[in-house]
Amino acid sequence: MARVNDSYLKLKAGYLFPEIGRRVRKFCDDHPEAKVIRLGIGDVTEPLPSVVCHAMHAAIDEMARRETFRGYGPEQGYEFLRAAIAEHDYRARGCEISADEIFVSDGSKCDTGNILEILGPENVVAVSDPVYPVYVDTNVMAGRTGIADADGRYAGLVYLEATEANGFVPEIPQQPVDVIYLCYPNNPTGMVADRQTLKKWVDYANANRAIIFFDAAYEAFITDPEIPHSIYEIPGARTCAIEFRSFSKTAGFTGTRCAFTVVPKDLAATDSNGNAVPLFDLWNRRQSTKFNGVSYVVQRGAEAVYSDQGRREVKELISFYLENARRLREGLERAGLTVYGGVNAPYVWLKTPTGTTSWQFFDQLLDRAHVVGTPGSGFGAAGEGFFRLSAFNSRENVDEAIGRVGRALA
Numbered sequence: 001m002a003r004v005n006d007s008y009l010k011l012k013a014g015y016l017f018p019e020i021g022r023r024v025r026k027f028c029d030d031h032p033e034a035k036v037i038r039l040g041i042g043d044v045t046e047p048l049p050s051v052v053c054h055a056m057h058a059a060i061d062e063m064a065r066r067e068t069f070r071g072y073g074p075e076q077g078y079e080f081l082r083a084a085i086a087e088h089d090y091r092a093r094g095c096e097i098s099a100d101e102i103f104v105s106d107g108s109k110c111d112t113g114n115i116l117e118i119l120g121p122e123n124v125v126a127v128s129d130p131v132y133p134v135y136v137d138t139n140v141m142a143g144r145t146g147i148a149d150a151d152g153r154y155a156g157l158v159y160l161e162a163t164e165a166n167g168f169v170p171e172i173p174q175q176p177v178d179v180i181y182l183c184y185p186n187n188p189t190g191m192v193a194d195r196q197t198l199k200k201w202v203d204y205a206n207a208n209r210a211i212i213f214f215d216a217a218y219e220a221f222i223t224d225p226e227i228p229h230s231i232y233e234i235p236g237a238r239t240c241a242i243e244f245r246s247f248s249k250t251a252g253f254t255g256t257r258c259a260f261t262v263v264p265k266d267l268a269a270t271d272s273n274g275n276a277v278p279l280f281d282l283w284n285r286r287q288s289t290k291f292n293g294v295s296y297v298v299q300r301g302a303e304a305v306y307s308d309q310g311r312r313e314v315k316e317l318i319s320f321y322l323e324n325a326r327r328l329r330e331g332l333e334r335a336g337l338t339v340y341g342g343v344n345a346p347y348v349w350l351k352t353p354t355g356t357t358s359w360q361f362f363d364q365l366l367d368r369a370h371v372v373g374t375p376g377s378g379f380g381a382a383g384e385g386f387f388r389l390s391a392f393n394s395r396e397n398v399d400e401a402i403g404r405v406g407r408a409l410a
Protein backbone atom coordinates (compact mmCIF):
# COMPACT_ATOMS: atom_id res chain seq x y z
CA MET A 1 0.00 0.00 0.00
CA ALA A 2 1.57 3.24 -1.14
CA ARG A 3 1.55 6.08 1.32
CA VAL A 4 1.86 9.81 0.71
CA ASN A 5 4.22 12.15 2.53
CA ASP A 6 1.79 13.24 5.24
CA SER A 7 3.76 16.43 5.73
CA TYR A 8 2.33 17.80 2.49
CA LEU A 9 -1.13 17.58 4.03
CA LYS A 10 -0.08 20.08 6.69
CA LEU A 11 0.49 22.79 4.08
CA LYS A 12 -1.91 25.69 4.03
CA ALA A 13 -2.80 24.80 0.39
CA GLY A 14 -1.00 27.70 -1.36
CA TYR A 15 -3.50 30.12 0.05
CA LEU A 16 -2.12 33.55 -0.81
CA PHE A 17 -1.65 33.85 -4.57
CA PRO A 18 -4.55 31.56 -5.57
CA GLU A 19 -6.86 33.62 -3.36
CA ILE A 20 -5.61 36.84 -4.94
CA GLY A 21 -6.16 35.30 -8.37
CA ARG A 22 -9.69 34.25 -7.44
CA ARG A 23 -10.65 37.73 -6.21
CA VAL A 24 -9.10 39.47 -9.24
CA ARG A 25 -10.87 37.11 -11.66
CA LYS A 26 -14.21 37.72 -9.98
CA PHE A 27 -13.65 41.48 -10.10
CA CYS A 28 -12.75 41.35 -13.81
CA ASP A 29 -15.81 39.22 -14.59
CA ASP A 30 -18.03 41.72 -12.79
CA HIS A 31 -16.27 44.76 -14.31
CA PRO A 32 -15.07 43.75 -17.78
CA GLU A 33 -14.31 47.41 -18.65
CA ALA A 34 -11.87 47.90 -15.74
CA LYS A 35 -8.17 48.12 -16.63
CA VAL A 36 -6.63 46.32 -13.68
CA ILE A 37 -2.97 47.10 -12.81
CA ARG A 38 -1.10 44.25 -11.11
CA LEU A 39 1.48 45.29 -8.55
CA GLY A 40 1.13 42.02 -6.70
CA ILE A 41 3.38 39.15 -7.70
CA GLY A 42 7.16 39.71 -7.57
CA ASP A 43 8.02 39.07 -11.20
CA VAL A 44 10.03 41.33 -13.46
CA THR A 45 8.48 42.98 -16.52
CA GLU A 46 11.41 44.41 -18.52
CA PRO A 47 13.17 42.31 -21.19
CA LEU A 48 16.61 40.71 -20.82
CA PRO A 49 19.67 42.96 -21.29
CA SER A 50 20.67 42.92 -24.98
CA VAL A 51 24.18 41.71 -24.17
CA VAL A 52 22.66 38.65 -22.46
CA CYS A 53 20.57 37.87 -25.54
CA HIS A 54 23.59 38.24 -27.84
CA ALA A 55 25.61 35.87 -25.66
CA MET A 56 22.82 33.30 -25.67
CA HIS A 57 22.41 33.57 -29.46
CA ALA A 58 26.14 32.96 -29.88
CA ALA A 59 25.94 29.99 -27.49
CA ILE A 60 23.05 28.50 -29.47
CA ASP A 61 25.17 28.74 -32.62
CA GLU A 62 27.94 26.84 -30.82
CA MET A 63 25.46 24.13 -29.91
CA ALA A 64 24.45 23.89 -33.59
CA ARG A 65 27.94 22.84 -34.75
CA ARG A 66 29.57 19.48 -34.06
CA GLU A 67 32.94 21.13 -33.29
CA THR A 68 31.55 23.37 -30.56
CA PHE A 69 28.57 21.33 -29.38
CA ARG A 70 28.45 20.57 -25.64
CA GLY A 71 26.64 17.80 -23.79
CA TYR A 72 26.42 17.55 -20.02
CA GLY A 73 28.33 20.31 -18.28
CA PRO A 74 29.76 20.25 -14.76
CA GLU A 75 26.96 19.85 -12.18
CA GLN A 76 28.45 22.78 -10.24
CA GLY A 77 28.41 25.12 -13.23
CA TYR A 78 30.95 26.10 -15.89
CA GLU A 79 34.22 27.55 -14.70
CA PHE A 80 33.75 30.69 -16.87
CA LEU A 81 30.62 31.64 -14.94
CA ARG A 82 31.86 30.62 -11.47
CA ALA A 83 35.04 32.62 -12.00
CA ALA A 84 33.09 35.71 -13.14
CA ILE A 85 30.83 35.46 -10.07
CA ALA A 86 33.77 35.04 -7.67
CA GLU A 87 35.54 38.02 -9.20
CA HIS A 88 32.68 40.52 -9.54
CA ASP A 89 30.26 39.59 -6.77
CA TYR A 90 32.83 38.68 -4.13
CA ARG A 91 36.50 39.61 -4.63
CA ALA A 92 35.50 43.08 -5.91
CA ARG A 93 33.70 43.61 -2.57
CA GLY A 94 36.58 42.26 -0.52
CA CYS A 95 34.99 38.85 0.20
CA GLU A 96 37.23 35.81 -0.03
CA ILE A 97 35.03 33.39 -1.90
CA SER A 98 36.64 31.14 -4.48
CA ALA A 99 35.06 30.01 -7.75
CA ASP A 100 34.82 26.40 -6.57
CA GLU A 101 32.69 27.43 -3.56
CA ILE A 102 30.01 28.64 -5.99
CA PHE A 103 27.32 26.22 -7.16
CA VAL A 104 25.41 27.43 -10.21
CA SER A 105 21.76 26.37 -10.29
CA ASP A 106 18.47 27.02 -12.02
CA GLY A 107 17.01 29.04 -9.15
CA SER A 108 17.25 30.19 -5.59
CA LYS A 109 13.77 28.92 -4.89
CA CYS A 110 14.87 25.33 -5.44
CA ASP A 111 18.22 25.86 -3.70
CA THR A 112 16.67 27.29 -0.54
CA GLY A 113 14.35 24.28 -0.44
CA ASN A 114 16.91 21.63 -1.40
CA ILE A 115 19.53 22.79 1.07
CA LEU A 116 17.41 21.36 3.90
CA GLU A 117 18.34 17.86 2.73
CA ILE A 118 21.88 18.16 4.02
CA LEU A 119 20.86 19.18 7.55
CA GLY A 120 19.49 16.86 10.21
CA PRO A 121 15.80 16.84 11.15
CA GLU A 122 16.44 17.87 14.77
CA ASN A 123 17.64 21.40 13.96
CA VAL A 124 15.54 24.23 15.38
CA VAL A 125 14.72 26.52 12.45
CA ALA A 126 14.01 30.24 12.73
CA VAL A 127 12.25 32.31 10.07
CA SER A 128 11.16 35.92 10.11
CA ASP A 129 7.50 36.88 10.22
CA PRO A 130 6.49 38.17 7.67
CA VAL A 131 8.48 35.78 5.50
CA TYR A 132 9.05 34.60 1.91
CA PRO A 133 6.64 31.62 2.09
CA VAL A 134 9.08 29.20 0.39
CA TYR A 135 11.24 28.95 3.53
CA VAL A 136 8.30 27.85 5.63
CA ASP A 137 6.62 25.53 3.15
CA THR A 138 9.84 23.66 2.33
CA ASN A 139 10.37 23.01 6.03
CA VAL A 140 6.82 21.71 6.29
CA MET A 141 7.30 19.42 3.28
CA ALA A 142 10.54 18.11 4.76
CA GLY A 143 8.64 17.03 7.88
CA ARG A 144 10.35 19.55 10.14
CA THR A 145 7.19 21.07 11.63
CA GLY A 146 3.99 20.18 13.38
CA ILE A 147 0.66 21.51 12.19
CA ALA A 148 -0.29 25.15 11.69
CA ASP A 149 -2.33 27.14 14.20
CA ALA A 150 -5.15 29.56 13.36
CA ASP A 151 -2.59 32.26 12.48
CA GLY A 152 -0.86 29.89 10.07
CA ARG A 153 2.15 29.42 12.35
CA TYR A 154 3.61 25.93 12.34
CA ALA A 155 4.56 24.16 15.55
CA GLY A 156 8.30 23.59 15.73
CA LEU A 157 9.37 26.71 13.80
CA VAL A 158 10.64 29.79 15.62
CA TYR A 159 9.10 32.97 14.23
CA LEU A 160 11.10 36.19 14.52
CA GLU A 161 8.75 39.12 14.22
CA ALA A 162 9.68 42.00 11.94
CA THR A 163 7.54 44.87 13.16
CA GLU A 164 7.38 48.64 12.97
CA ALA A 165 8.83 48.69 16.51
CA ASN A 166 12.05 46.90 15.52
CA GLY A 167 12.31 48.62 12.14
CA PHE A 168 11.31 45.32 10.48
CA VAL A 169 14.66 43.80 11.42
CA PRO A 170 14.04 41.00 13.96
CA GLU A 171 15.94 40.62 17.21
CA ILE A 172 18.14 37.62 18.03
CA PRO A 173 15.82 34.95 19.52
CA GLN A 174 15.77 34.21 23.25
CA GLN A 175 15.66 30.45 22.76
CA PRO A 176 18.55 28.65 20.97
CA VAL A 177 18.11 28.08 17.24
CA ASP A 178 20.30 26.11 14.83
CA VAL A 179 19.27 27.45 11.43
CA ILE A 180 18.27 31.03 10.65
CA TYR A 181 16.87 32.33 7.36
CA LEU A 182 17.77 35.93 6.64
CA CYS A 183 16.63 37.74 3.49
CA TYR A 184 18.05 41.20 2.77
CA PRO A 185 16.98 43.34 0.99
CA ASN A 186 13.80 41.78 2.29
CA ASN A 187 10.86 40.32 0.48
CA PRO A 188 8.18 41.38 1.45
CA THR A 189 9.13 44.42 3.56
CA GLY A 190 11.75 45.97 1.27
CA MET A 191 13.94 46.67 4.31
CA VAL A 192 17.72 46.19 4.44
CA ALA A 193 20.12 45.01 7.15
CA ASP A 194 23.11 47.17 8.00
CA ARG A 195 26.56 45.92 8.88
CA GLN A 196 25.99 45.93 12.67
CA THR A 197 22.80 43.89 12.31
CA LEU A 198 24.47 41.27 10.15
CA LYS A 199 27.49 41.19 12.47
CA LYS A 200 25.15 40.44 15.40
CA TRP A 201 23.75 37.44 13.52
CA VAL A 202 27.14 36.18 12.38
CA ASP A 203 28.51 36.44 15.92
CA TYR A 204 25.43 34.68 17.27
CA ALA A 205 25.72 31.89 14.70
CA ASN A 206 29.42 31.34 15.33
CA ALA A 207 28.96 31.38 19.13
CA ASN A 208 26.07 28.88 18.94
CA ARG A 209 27.37 26.88 15.98
CA ALA A 210 24.22 27.78 14.09
CA ILE A 211 23.92 28.26 10.34
CA ILE A 212 22.59 31.31 8.53
CA PHE A 213 20.84 30.89 5.18
CA PHE A 214 21.34 34.32 3.64
CA ASP A 215 19.04 35.05 0.70
CA ALA A 216 20.46 37.99 -1.25
CA ALA A 217 18.15 37.74 -4.27
CA TYR A 218 17.66 41.53 -4.21
CA GLU A 219 21.25 42.64 -3.51
CA ALA A 220 21.46 44.46 -6.86
CA PHE A 221 18.86 46.94 -5.62
CA ILE A 222 21.14 48.20 -2.84
CA THR A 223 22.22 51.76 -3.63
CA ASP A 224 23.29 52.84 -0.13
CA PRO A 225 27.09 52.30 0.01
CA GLU A 226 26.91 51.47 3.75
CA ILE A 227 24.70 48.42 3.25
CA PRO A 228 26.47 45.07 2.71
CA HIS A 229 25.54 43.16 -0.46
CA SER A 230 26.82 39.84 0.84
CA ILE A 231 26.92 38.17 4.24
CA TYR A 232 30.58 37.45 3.51
CA GLU A 233 31.34 41.15 3.89
CA ILE A 234 31.01 40.38 7.62
CA PRO A 235 34.11 38.84 9.23
CA GLY A 236 33.37 35.31 10.45
CA ALA A 237 30.61 34.59 7.94
CA ARG A 238 32.64 31.93 6.15
CA THR A 239 32.23 29.61 9.13
CA CYS A 240 28.47 30.11 9.59
CA ALA A 241 26.69 31.18 6.40
CA ILE A 242 25.41 29.86 3.09
CA GLU A 243 24.43 32.58 0.61
CA PHE A 244 21.78 32.32 -2.10
CA ARG A 245 21.92 34.63 -5.12
CA SER A 246 19.86 34.75 -8.27
CA PHE A 247 19.95 36.43 -11.68
CA SER A 248 16.13 36.52 -11.57
CA LYS A 249 15.55 39.98 -10.14
CA THR A 250 19.03 41.32 -10.95
CA ALA A 251 19.02 40.72 -14.69
CA GLY A 252 15.47 39.72 -15.59
CA PHE A 253 16.11 35.94 -15.48
CA THR A 254 12.84 34.90 -13.80
CA GLY A 255 11.84 33.02 -16.95
CA THR A 256 15.37 32.21 -18.16
CA ARG A 257 16.47 30.61 -14.85
CA CYS A 258 19.93 30.96 -13.36
CA ALA A 259 21.06 31.39 -9.78
CA PHE A 260 23.86 30.25 -7.49
CA THR A 261 24.56 29.18 -3.95
CA VAL A 262 27.79 29.79 -2.06
CA VAL A 263 28.95 27.12 0.40
CA PRO A 264 32.32 28.11 1.91
CA LYS A 265 34.71 25.25 2.58
CA ASP A 266 35.18 26.48 6.17
CA LEU A 267 31.54 25.85 7.02
CA ALA A 268 30.85 22.69 9.01
CA ALA A 269 28.00 21.17 11.01
CA THR A 270 28.13 18.33 13.52
CA ASP A 271 27.21 14.70 12.86
CA SER A 272 25.58 12.42 15.45
CA ASN A 273 29.03 11.29 16.65
CA GLY A 274 30.03 14.87 17.34
CA ASN A 275 32.36 15.18 14.35
CA ALA A 276 32.49 18.35 12.27
CA VAL A 277 31.45 17.67 8.67
CA PRO A 278 32.03 20.27 5.92
CA LEU A 279 28.69 21.19 4.36
CA PHE A 280 30.55 21.84 1.11
CA ASP A 281 31.12 18.10 0.72
CA LEU A 282 27.48 17.24 1.34
CA TRP A 283 26.10 19.92 -0.99
CA ASN A 284 28.57 18.93 -3.69
CA ARG A 285 27.43 15.31 -3.32
CA ARG A 286 23.78 16.31 -3.36
CA GLN A 287 24.11 18.45 -6.49
CA SER A 288 26.26 15.87 -8.31
CA THR A 289 23.68 13.18 -7.62
CA LYS A 290 20.39 15.01 -8.07
CA PHE A 291 21.21 17.85 -10.49
CA ASN A 292 22.75 17.89 -13.94
CA GLY A 293 23.61 21.54 -14.22
CA VAL A 294 22.17 24.61 -15.90
CA SER A 295 21.96 24.87 -19.68
CA TYR A 296 25.22 26.03 -21.34
CA VAL A 297 23.28 28.68 -23.26
CA VAL A 298 21.83 30.17 -20.07
CA GLN A 299 25.20 30.14 -18.31
CA ARG A 300 26.71 32.08 -21.22
CA GLY A 301 23.85 34.56 -20.83
CA ALA A 302 24.55 34.88 -17.10
CA GLU A 303 28.27 35.35 -17.77
CA ALA A 304 27.45 38.32 -20.03
CA VAL A 305 25.81 40.06 -17.04
CA TYR A 306 29.37 40.61 -15.73
CA SER A 307 30.76 42.17 -18.92
CA ASP A 308 31.17 45.97 -18.98
CA GLN A 309 28.10 46.31 -21.14
CA GLY A 310 26.20 43.80 -19.01
CA ARG A 311 26.91 45.70 -15.84
CA ARG A 312 25.81 48.94 -17.50
CA GLU A 313 22.58 47.40 -18.75
CA VAL A 314 21.80 45.77 -15.41
CA LYS A 315 22.39 49.07 -13.64
CA GLU A 316 19.89 50.74 -15.95
CA LEU A 317 17.37 47.99 -15.39
CA ILE A 318 17.70 48.27 -11.61
CA SER A 319 17.53 52.08 -11.74
CA PHE A 320 14.34 51.82 -13.73
CA TYR A 321 12.64 49.66 -11.09
CA LEU A 322 14.06 51.75 -8.25
CA GLU A 323 12.60 54.89 -9.83
CA ASN A 324 9.25 53.08 -9.95
CA ALA A 325 9.70 52.23 -6.27
CA ARG A 326 10.53 55.84 -5.41
CA ARG A 327 7.41 57.09 -7.21
CA LEU A 328 5.27 54.49 -5.49
CA ARG A 329 6.69 55.36 -2.12
CA GLU A 330 6.29 59.11 -2.51
CA GLY A 331 2.91 58.84 -4.19
CA LEU A 332 1.54 56.68 -1.40
CA GLU A 333 2.94 59.04 1.22
CA ARG A 334 1.21 61.94 -0.53
CA ALA A 335 -1.98 59.88 -0.34
CA GLY A 336 -1.52 59.89 3.45
CA LEU A 337 -0.19 56.38 3.92
CA THR A 338 2.75 55.29 6.06
CA VAL A 339 5.22 53.57 3.75
CA TYR A 340 8.35 51.48 4.37
CA GLY A 341 10.91 49.92 2.03
CA GLY A 342 11.18 50.86 -1.63
CA VAL A 343 14.59 52.51 -1.31
CA ASN A 344 17.14 49.68 -1.66
CA ALA A 345 14.49 47.21 -2.80
CA PRO A 346 11.75 46.83 -5.41
CA TYR A 347 9.00 46.46 -2.80
CA VAL A 348 7.13 49.00 -0.74
CA TRP A 349 5.51 47.85 2.47
CA LEU A 350 2.69 50.14 3.42
CA LYS A 351 0.70 50.31 6.59
CA THR A 352 -3.00 49.87 5.99
CA PRO A 353 -5.23 52.64 7.40
CA THR A 354 -6.23 52.12 11.05
CA GLY A 355 -8.95 49.53 11.42
CA THR A 356 -8.42 48.11 7.93
CA THR A 357 -7.04 44.58 7.65
CA SER A 358 -4.66 43.57 4.88
CA TRP A 359 -7.40 41.75 2.98
CA GLN A 360 -9.91 44.58 3.44
CA PHE A 361 -7.32 46.95 1.99
CA PHE A 362 -6.76 44.54 -0.89
CA ASP A 363 -10.49 44.60 -1.70
CA GLN A 364 -10.69 48.40 -1.37
CA LEU A 365 -7.75 48.96 -3.67
CA LEU A 366 -9.10 46.51 -6.24
CA ASP A 367 -12.60 47.94 -6.03
CA ARG A 368 -11.80 51.65 -6.02
CA ALA A 369 -8.48 51.87 -7.87
CA HIS A 370 -8.42 48.61 -9.87
CA VAL A 371 -4.94 48.01 -8.47
CA VAL A 372 -3.77 44.61 -7.22
CA GLY A 373 -1.24 44.28 -4.40
CA THR A 374 -0.42 41.58 -1.87
CA PRO A 375 -1.97 41.48 1.62
CA GLY A 376 0.75 41.48 4.28
CA SER A 377 -1.02 38.82 6.32
CA GLY A 378 -0.32 36.38 3.48
CA PHE A 379 3.36 36.52 4.46
CA GLY A 380 2.71 35.74 8.12
CA ALA A 381 0.72 36.79 11.16
CA ALA A 382 2.99 39.79 11.80
CA GLY A 383 2.23 41.04 8.28
CA GLU A 384 -1.38 41.80 9.25
CA GLY A 385 -2.06 45.50 8.87
CA PHE A 386 0.46 45.82 6.04
CA PHE A 387 0.38 45.55 2.29
CA ARG A 388 3.07 44.93 -0.35
CA LEU A 389 3.27 46.74 -3.67
CA SER A 390 5.87 45.78 -6.23
CA ALA A 391 7.82 48.18 -8.45
CA PHE A 392 8.04 45.57 -11.21
CA ASN A 393 5.86 47.16 -13.86
CA SER A 394 5.96 49.71 -16.67
CA ARG A 395 6.42 53.36 -15.73
CA GLU A 396 3.07 54.12 -17.28
CA ASN A 397 1.28 51.56 -15.10
CA VAL A 398 3.08 52.65 -11.95
CA ASP A 399 2.17 56.33 -12.51
CA GLU A 400 -1.40 55.41 -13.38
CA ALA A 401 -1.68 53.21 -10.26
CA ILE A 402 -0.35 55.98 -8.01
CA GLY A 403 -2.87 58.46 -9.39
CA ARG A 404 -5.74 56.02 -8.92
CA VAL A 405 -4.74 55.06 -5.36
CA GLY A 406 -4.46 58.75 -4.44
CA ARG A 407 -7.96 59.45 -5.76
CA ALA A 408 -9.37 56.31 -4.15
CA LEU A 409 -8.07 57.25 -0.72
CA ALA A 410 -8.92 60.98 -0.96
Ligand SMILES: *Cc1c(COP(=O)(O)O)cnc(C)c1O
Pocket residue numbers: 042106107108109110132183187215217245246247248249254258259
Ligand atom coordinates in the same frame (compact mmCIF):
# COMPACT_ATOMS: atom_id res chain seq x y z
C1 LIG B 1 12.44 36.07 -6.37
C2 LIG B 1 13.10 35.54 -5.15
C3 LIG B 1 14.12 34.60 -5.26
C4 LIG B 1 14.62 34.11 -6.60
O1 LIG B 1 14.14 32.87 -6.92
P1 LIG B 1 14.56 32.18 -8.28
O2 LIG B 1 14.13 30.77 -8.09
O3 LIG B 1 16.05 32.29 -8.40
O4 LIG B 1 13.85 32.86 -9.40
C5 LIG B 1 14.72 34.14 -4.09
N1 LIG B 1 14.36 34.61 -2.90
C6 LIG B 1 13.40 35.53 -2.76
C7 LIG B 1 13.07 36.04 -1.41
C8 LIG B 1 12.73 36.01 -3.88
O5 LIG B 1 11.76 36.92 -3.74
